[in-house]
Amino acid sequence: MKLRKMVTMGLAGVMAISMAGCGSKASDTSSNGAAASSNAVVATSGQAQADANAQAAGVMTANTDPANTEVTDKNITIGLASEPSAIWGAGNGTTENEEQIVSGAILDTLVAKDQKTGDIIPELATEWNWTDGTHLQFTLRDGVTMTDGSPLTADDVVYSVNVWKTASATSDTGRFLVGATKDADNKVTIEYNIAAPAMLEMMTMTNFGIVSEDEVNAAGGLEAACKNPVMGCGKYKFKSWNQGQNIVLERNDNYWNKDYKGYYKTITFTFTNDAAAREMAVESGDAQVAYDMPVSQAATFKDNDAVQTCVYTFGQVAHLWYNMTDSHPTKELALRQAIDKALDFDAIAQVGTAGFGKPALGYFEDDSPYYNQTYTAEERAVDVDGAKKILEDAGIATDGSVELTAIGLQDVNPIYTVMQENLSKIGITLKINITDTPTFVQDAFGGNYDIIMVGEYTAERYPTLLCFMQQATIDSGFVIGGPKTTTPEIDSAITQLIQETDTAKAKEEAGALEKTMKDQCIVSNLYPEMKASILAKNLKGYTTRERGFLDATNFYEAE
Amino acid sequence: MFKYIIKRILLLIPIMLGVSAIIFALKTVTPGDPARQILGNNATQEQIEEKREELGLNDPVLVQYVRYIGGVCHGDFGNSYRTGEPVLKEILPRLKTSGIITLGAVAIGAFLGILLGIISALKKYTWIDSLVLVISMFFQSVPEFVVGLVLILVFAVKLHVLPTSGIENPLGYIMPMLCIGLPSIANYTRITRSSMLEVLGEDYIRTARAKGQTEHNITYHHALRNAMIPVAQSVGTSLGNSIGGGMVVETVFGVPGVGKYIVDSITQRNYPSILGGALIIAIVLVVINLLVDIAFVLIDPRLKTTIIAGGKKQKKAKPAAA
Amino acid sequence: MGERILDIKDLVIHYETDEEVVEAVNKINLSLEKGEILGLVGETGAGKTTTALGIMRLLPPKVGHVIQGNIFFEGKDLMECSEKDMRSIRGKKISMIFQDPMTALNPVKTVGDQIAEVVELHDNCSKAEALKRAQEMLAMVGIVPERYKEYPHQFSGGMKQRIVIAIALACEPDLLIADEPTTALDVTIQAQILDMMRKLQKEKGTSMILITHDLGVVAEMCDHCAVMYAGEIVEYGTTEQVFDNPKHPYTKALYQSIPSLDKEVERLHVIPGMVCDPSNLPSGCSFCERCTEKRAACAEHDPWIVNVEAGHYAKCFQYTPEWEADKDE
Numbered sequence A: 001m002k003l004r005k006m007v008t009m010g011l012a013g014v015m016a017i018s019m020a021g022c023g024s025k026a027s028d029t030s031s032n033g034a035a036a037s038s039n040a041v042v043a044t045s046g047q048a049q050a051d052a053n054a055q056a057a058g059v060m061t062a063n064t065d066p067a068n069t070e071v072t073d074k075n076i077t078i079g080l081a082s083e084p085s086a087i088w089g090a091g092n093g094t095t096e097n098e099e100q101i102v103s104g105a106i107l108d109t110l111v112a113k114d115q116k117t118g119d120i121i122p123e124l125a126t127e128w129n130w131t132d133g134t135h136l137q138f139t140l141r142d143g144v145t146m147t148d149g150s151p152l153t154a155d156d157v158v159y160s161v162n163v164w165k166t167a168s169a170t171s172d173t174g175r176f177l178v179g180a181t182k183d184a185d186n187k188v189t190i191e192y193n194i195a196a197p198a199m200l201e202m203m204t205m206t207n208f209g210i211v212s213e214d215e216v217n218a219a220g221g222l223e224a225a226c227k228n229p230v231m232g233c234g235k236y237k238f239k240s241w242n243q244g245q246n247i248v249l250e251r252n253d254n255y256w257n258k259d260y261k262g263y264y265k266t267i268t269f270t271f272t273n274d275a276a277a278r279e280m281a282v283e284s285g286d287a288q289v290a291y292d293m294p295v296s297q298a299a300t301f302k303d304n305d306a307v308q309t310c311v312y313t314f315g316q317v318a319h320l321w322y323n324m325t326d327s328h329p330t331k332e333l334a335l336r337q338a339i340d341k342a343l344d345f346d347a348i349a350q351v352g353t354a355g356f357g358k359p360a361l362g363y364f365e366d367d368s369p370y371y372n373q374t375y376t377a378e379e380r381a382v383d384v385d386g387a388k389k390i391l392e393d394a395g396i397a398t399d400g401s402v403e404l405t406a407i408g409l410q411d412v413n414p415i416y417t418v419m420q421e422n423l424s425k426i427g428i429t430l431k432i433n434i435t436d437t438p439t440f441v442q443d444a445f446g447g448n449y450d451i452i453m454v455g456e457y458t459a460e461r462y463p464t465l466l467c468f469m470q471q472a473t474i475d476s477g478f479v480i481g482g483p484k485t486t487t488p489e490i491d492s493a494i495t496q497l498i499q500e501t502d503t504a505k506a507k508e509e510a511g512a513l514e515k516t517m518k519d520q521c522i523v524s525n526l527y528p529e530m531k532a533s534i535l536a537k538n539l540k541g542y543t544t545r546e547r548g549f550l551d552a553t554n555f556y557e558a559e
Numbered sequence B: 001m002f003k004y005i006i007k008r009i010l011l012l013i014p015i016m017l018g019v020s021a022i023i024f025a026l027k028t029v030t031p032g033d034p035a036r037q038i039l040g041n042n043a044t045q046e047q048i049e050e051k052r053e054e055l056g057l058n059d060p061v062l063v064q065y066v067r068y069i070g071g072v073c074h075g076d077f078g079n080s081y082r083t084g085e086p087v088l089k090e091i092l093p094r095l096k097t098s099g100i101i102t103l104g105a106v107a108i109g110a111f112l113g114i115l116l117g118i119i120s121a122l123k124k125y126t127w128i129d130s131l132v133l134v135i136s137m138f139f140q141s142v143p144e145f146v147v148g149l150v151l152i153l154v155f156a157v158k159l160h161v162l163p164t165s166g167i168e169n170p171l172g173y174i175m176p177m178l179c180i181g182l183p184s185i186a187n188y189t190r191i192t193r194s195s196m197l198e199v200l201g202e203d204y205i206r207t208a209r210a211k212g213q214t215e216h217n218i219t220y221h222h223a224l225r226n227a228m229i230p231v232a233q234s235v236g237t238s239l240g241n242s243i244g245g246g247m248v249v250e251t252v253f254g255v256p257g258v259g260k261y262i263v264d265s266i267t268q269r270n271y272p273s274i275l276g277g278a279l280i281i282a283i284v285l286v287v288i289n290l291l292v293d294i295a296f297v298l299i300d301p302r303l304k305t306t307i308i309a310g311g312k313k314q315k316k317a318k319p320a321a322a
Numbered sequence C: 001m002g003e004r005i006l007d008i009k010d011l012v013i014h015y016e017t018d019e020e021v022v023e024a025v026n027k028i029n030l031s032l033e034k035g036e037i038l039g040l041v042g043e044t045g046a047g048k049t050t051t052a053l054g055i056m057r058l059l060p061p062k063v064g065h066v067i068q069g070n071i072f073f074e075g076k077d078l079m080e081c082s083e084k085d086m087r088s089i090r091g092k093k094i095s096m097i098f099q100d101p102m103t104a105l106n107p108v109k110t111v112g113d114q115i116a117e118v119v120e121l122h123d124n125c126s127k128a129e130a131l132k133r134a135q136e137m138l139a140m141v142g143i144v145p146e147r148y149k150e151y152p153h154q155f156s157g158g159m160k161q162r163i164v165i166a167i168a169l170a171c172e173p174d175l176l177i178a179d180e181p182t183t184a185l186d187v188t189i190q191a192q193i194l195d196m197m198r199k200l201q202k203e204k205g206t207s208m209i210l211i212t213h214d215l216g217v218v219a220e221m222c223d224h225c226a227v228m229y230a231g232e233i234v235e236y237g238t239t240e241q242v243f244d245n246p247k248h249p250y251t252k253a254l255y256q257s258i259p260s261l262d263k264e265v266e267r268l269h270v271i272p273g274m275v276c277d278p279s280n281l282p283s284g285c286s287f288c289e290r291c292t293e294k295r296a297a298c299a300e301h302d303p304w305i306v307n308v309e310a311g312h313y314a315k316c317f318q319y320t321p322e323w324e325a326d327k328d329e
Helices: A002-010 A012-037 A097-106 A154-167 A198-202 A213-218 A221-227 A275-284 A295-299 A333-342 A345-353 A384-394 A410-424 A437-446 A471-476 A488-499 A503-519 B002-029 B034-039 B045-055 B061-073 B087-122 B127-141 B144-158 B170-200 B203-210 B215-244 B247-252 B258-267 B271-299 B301-308 C048-056 C083-089 C111-123 C127-140 C145-149 C157-169 C187-204 C215-221 C239-244 C249-256 C296-300 C321-328
Strands: A075-080 A111-113 A120-122 A125-132 A135-140 A177-184 A187-192 A236-242 A246-251 A266-271 A289-293 A307-322 A402-408 A428-434 A451-457 A523-536 C004-016 C021-033 C037-041 C064-073 C094-097 C175-179 C207-211 C224-229 C232-238 C306-309 C312-314
Touching: A075 A097, A075 A275, A097 A236, A097 A246, A097 A266, A120 A125, A135 A154, A154 A177, A154 A187, A154 A213, A213 A221, A275 A289, A275 A295, A275 A307, A275 A523, A275 B144, A275 B247, A289 A295, A295 A307, A295 A523, A333 A384, A333 A410, A333 A428, A345 A410, A345 A523, A402 A410, A402 A437, A410 A428, A410 A451, A488 A503, B002 B061, B002 B271, B034 B045, B087 B127, B087 B170, B087 B215, B087 B258, B087 B271, B127 B170, B144 B170, B144 B247, B170 B215, B170 B247, B203 B215, B203 C157, B215 B271, B247 B258, B258 B271, B271 B301, C004 C048, C004 C207, C021 C048, C021 C064, C021 C207, C021 C224, C021 C232, C037 C048, C037 C215, C048 C064, C048 C094, C048 C175, C048 C207, C094 C157, C111 C127, C111 C145, C111 C157, C127 C145, C127 C157, C157 C175, C157 C187, C187 C215, C207 C215, C215 C239, C224 C239, C224 C249, C232 C239, C232 C249
Parallel strands: A075 A266, A075 A289, A402 A428, A402 A451, C037 C207, C037 C224, C094 C175, C175 C207
Antiparallel strands: A111 A120, A125 A135, A135 A187, A177 A187, A236 A246, A246 A266, A289 A523, A307 A451, A307 A523, C004 C021, C004 C064, C224 C232, C232 C312, C306 C312
């Protein structure tokens, strides 16, 4: 049996790798969970700017290569982590990462977002203007043909809006919509039930892809069209979906934008759960992209010459929320402040981003137009004595008798472990409760925690911004994490921030709100979250959409 | 024989009732409202109530259970919460995929294992015997996913002879089969070796030698078939076990199999898929076991008497000639 | 005196394991004439079966070794034969019937196949012919030939032994070694089997070594009788000589341990002591420990074989001149 022991031990290293693989799965689900549930989620624009921290040797970032100019008959294979349950999510009210990536290539939206500058640019609409706070009018482009050959009309937009509103009524896609009216053959007004300038940016998201009623009917109705989406007017057309195996798209040679050049004739999406296996598919040449690798695992390939490693931020910052309701020790301001002082944010950022990111100094990501540096680097340094003093002054025991519970999915376990170690230094016991997604969601809804880590996607001031402290969402009970309580002042400040039409003023308002949050120590900002992919060596044109989702249509091969 | 088969098939009923009852019980105690999972977290309470009513989740568990069993009797295993497709329709192609991989894996494992076991038994206590032991233990000790990743590294990344994942290319089946098959070698080797050694020490082997039979024929005609009886038993068990147990391998190789389907369904709290998957696997298991038992009769004629007589032993055995 | 079919000279067989060396057969000499039946008697562990296996060259591989000696069969030294030659001898020239008929047959092959196998191996005939021969053999041993398609488990113990005998006789061997052919069987079946064997032996003129611990069987069947003790032949002679005039103390003791209907005894006579450990044989007479007639010299020197009367030999000091001299001292 000695032999067996040795063999097993000798392979411990290899096992470590695949452990990381398991971690990746967990993080997928977690971002799903957070996305689907915290209202913050149906997100929007992606971040295009290169993250300086990610520019380590051998690592590239997204949205930096010039556009492709060549057209070939080649195929590109993109390895996704899992198979979506549908391709057209807006049609059946689902929002899955993989579904967004596939449908993003098939459907065009009214407006798009320049991932380099963050500007809203024309797509199917050439012009737009707010007629009032809740009515947004779009002027449609001429000469756009749908998959079935018919031209794009205002009726198609009205139909699409109705589908979003009804089929996705319970998701962020549909719940802010009142409806759409055809103003002219090429003019449509969409009405929202909330005044928020960010609704324009939201219209760039994949879920707001335009389809025509005729196409949906031809595909067999709404339900069938979700799985057989021969429709839209995007850069690629749906070709086939071999369940369990792959989804194949084909270049739309009739695409309205003649400036766009699709390098690959077909795009094949495959589904491989195991991150290491996904990466090896790229290394072997079976695939060109291994999408959504755990950052820690992707980092191990940065010196591998056979592949390229792509690491990027996507407009989401991880936050640590304190439950401030009765019966939770974290109701005490002093305890929250002590925790904030005791946490080693450098170490947490290191663990959370595999060394690519730095601690967040504000609630928004630092390249957001609404970013305020609320904390100084000094304030983020560990201060055990200061933390202890706060506890002593407040009469809180530091003998380990104060016990806090943190809940999370498997992927946050390493971060909680760092926190556990930090807090033990000030005599606070942290109990880490790692569960599966449904249990986590239930506990997070019900406030069954003292502290909880959640990321919020804040590329724009969506109606869901800071939903953790919006009275309405707290009342509904369907918010993942947060303090579970708020004040009328904070609530109205959030509403004001969402509705502010002037960007510069919005930044100021955000700063003021963050000041309040800092004074009351409602949240501790952790680090900008990151995504990573592994690419074939000569592959160029890694671009993203909202939430850092891959835009599969812009890849090309270097000469 | 016919009566015996019927009896075995009737055994399915309590098994299926038991499996479904356990999963139904789990469903009531685990957190997560299926209606909310279908509708998403922004659904209003009314919408959720409506969905619960539609799914029949508001009825007492017993009523839900009876209704489900009724459906199963008509071949209706319910619809997946995730995709809305009938569970049976989703599972059957996956079952086929897993079945092919399982058969291949068991064939590879059994073939190599039996071969090594025979070699090991014939060369007992020599260095060859020890080498075989080391090889087979190596594969058993290394976890499946490590074997999988190493296989990908060697055959796909370095040699470019097999696809890394997926089964669109039939070659894609090879690595999953190897990955499940190789670790089982040790088991077959061990059983074959000890069984061979035992059989080779039997009196009838000496009888065969006394007839002037060659060692080769003794090994393959006299010993092997007898030695295969415990091995066949083991093959039968692993056929059943691995059909639903290929989760790790299916994950690593991106194979749409039934093991991964059920595990995914569990993480998604997709109860119709969990239940349907478990029941269908239970049925497959019972059928496989039955087939294995029938196959046994072909190897070991002694069993025929027992099985045909339905337990009434010796019924056909003739009394000793006076 | 007829032609000698078997002649064993100074045969020594050891079983060697990592722990010990068992001296199972020690320098035995035996000969057998054509058409004759030799009875080999002795208690369990005396080396009877080992001797038989030695003749067949079927000693357990790696463990059993012939250390020295020759076995001449029809003038040819079997010890010199290649394995291939031996295979052509086994089953054809020399057959063996094993102790336990319950386990001597392969459970997964039909009895017909098992009989035909030996025929096919040696008689250069087709499978069909071999099967036909198998059916004849079944008939000869008194089993319905149609049952050749059945498996061993469908037969009773006595019938299995008949099948084993059928296999042994299928190629009409010159020498048949029967190793306790009836021990595992009921008494009534024993008689039937022995009857049948004697009949077949007479018909075919087969020579035979009958290994048994049953003296009655020997008396009934054998021409000559050899008594083995601790790997040695301690007494040899015609059956009449050994039975009517036993010389060796061990043989005498054996007779005393046979229950008799004539005499009333409280309990059966038991030979005192244990058989000596064959892995650690004494330097003197191996029976000395249990012998009632022993003397000091018995423990020191191994006795040699003494010709006590014409064709009657015993391995005991009391028939040597030295014995008488010793007594006088």
